[in-house]
Amino acid sequence: MQKILFLTLFAWYSGLNAFSEGPPMSHIQYHMKSKICDLYLIASDLGLCAIEWEKQNVPLIKTLSGSEPQKQILKKTVDQLEQYFSGNRKNFDLPVDIIGTDFQIQVWQA
Secondary structure, three states: OHHHHHHHHHHHHHOOOOOOOOOOOOOEEEEEEOOOOEEEEEEOOOOEEEEEOOOOOOOEEOOOOOOOHHHHHHHHHHHHHHHHHOOOOOOOOOOEOOOOOHHHHHHHHO
8 A cells, every 4th residue: 555655745746747848958768677567757857757657648768777867866766666565675865856836836845
């Protein structure tokens, strides 16, 4: 239950369908095959933007190798999610790049 709750809250927090009209150029997405389901992780140069259930309108990368900031953030996210799903992590230490309306961001920061 805790695992589903985390994913549900993060998906809500990150702003579902935020990329329906396309992302800013610096965003990339990675397809992660987790223990519970396939996840699409989206990051910018600043941090993790979303964890989605379905592929989004964002460039999809096939590998996390490389030194680009987005790939480093996605690699750290994959590592921490795998630890979480294995029961070895309870807290996350990830930079986030919040996407949402002004009102949503005010609520999340309250």
